[in-house]
Amino acid sequence: MTAPLRIVVVGGGGVVDGPLPLRLQSKGYQVVTLAKPDEVMGFIYSDPPDVVLMDLTDATEEVLAIITSLKDDFFFSTIPVIGMIPEADAELFDWERCPLDDYVSIPMHYRELFTRIVLSLRRLRRVFDNNPLTKLPGNTSIQRAIEQVVGRPMAVCYVDINHFKQYNDVYGFAHGDEVIRMIARIISNSVKEAGGGFAGHIGGDDFVFIVPQEQAEAVSERVIANFTAIVSELFDEEVKCNGYYLAHDRKGHEEKVPLLGVAIAIVPTDYPKIAHYAKVAEAAAELKKLAKKSHKSCFVVDRRKY
């Protein structure tokens, strides 16, 4: 048995008070109706639903802001948002400003609504190659993003976690997954707070972010500083004092493993030698070896302009 899908219905008007919640429940959905727009983000942030239905009859700025807030955060952007729009308004609706995933018109045809809910969930699964653990875009999107910046004054930054394998072995994969989710959030927040860019998850403990070249070092420093702060949550006091924990290598020998850190390789994309996607990855692989030589978190910038 899988848990029932959870739907949040937003809207002050008639739709919420009408038969909609009951009709959805009869289809096996768990329904939460939120009449006041100012409680919506708090609710969704602490308990994300599977689908959001929004009554956009006479929608206020506050209601429209909910849609953009959701679509701005990668963690929530995969939740389908379906607008319920009065038939007469639909044609003139500003889709650019309100990035809905789909709409149904009011008066409602419930059977159509049910189909659209199912379809929007299927479509999101198909269109996005997001990593299921972190919800960050995956390799198809990463390749596309890199191709778009080749030849421009941008930087592609490859991130991986030092000593991640040992951490996973000693503390278990549930905690390993937690670390992966944490670094994902740190990278995407740092990119966003520096003014925007791209963040993606290659797989395992490998990540990519893309920012303007002049921002690359500052964002890398931010990622390292924030990850260092977060690492304090992951080890107990004794380990933090010692600066290492004990693990066993393949031969069963005890080894002292340093606390987790990150290595970042920064590849500027406007050099002639960086002509296409594969070259970016190649340069990064070499640089990462350099960055990995240090036991502490650090970043290395590719400065070989030939």
Added chain:
Amino acid sequence: MTARRDEILEIIRDTRSLPTLPGVVNKLQALSENRKSTIEEMARLVSSDQILCARVLRLVNSPSYGFYRVSTITNALILLGVNVIKSLALSSSIFEIMEKSILGLWEHSLGAGVAANVIARRLKLPEVEEISTAALLHDIGKVIIKEKCPGDFEQVESLMKARDVTMLEAEREVLGTDHAEVGEWLVRSWYLPDKLSEPVACHHDVARAEAHQVKTAVVHLADVLVKASGFGFSGDEFVPRIQPVAWERLQMTDADLAAIVEELEDKLVEAKNFSLEIQSADDGTA
């Protein structure tokens, strides 16, 4: 009595938010509207208010994010990101507004957080921020009782007056539980980690702490010192004595305590200024 306990547990299960001072909400919204505000500025404000602090920790520890034990505001803001806090703050009713009568308790919590920070640094303890956070939250049970069980709260107050007993004793008689336990229930049901919930639960009975004895001892000491200093108002005028077990756990000398008290006096002047600033931000012009 057990029935009343169950009712309070039920109330806590339905509690998604608690009110805080209007000045705090206004300040947070002002920070949120400013595109340039940094994580550090936000962290400073959130770390001064027990309700904001608990809300933010509840959010970052909620199962959907998949983080299991975030215990400091700095780390919570790093993981949630400034934008999440901003869009939360701008949706106003998330943080309900509290009447002024609770200002005394608000100052007491702020003072306890400040005191715990002074103690932890003086005694060179690890995890200073966690300890300060636990101290900030130690009386959050009192907010639940006052806001969610106003009838009981009135009874507690009249009992204190009639028989000159401490708030803790009055709570136990009226509710069959007390603010320490109620606070623990809330903090646990909001998924906050043990290093925060145990000091909240045991700040009146340090010996009961198991995993986090030192942190609990600091929170107890901070509570006592702030009450003795006269900063804020925790609900009654009684100053409990420092429990011997807390002295032991902290391996503290009289000289340590004297140094702590001296530094605390300065720090509480700063805290008072901050409190006045928050009160003047009340009208939304600050």
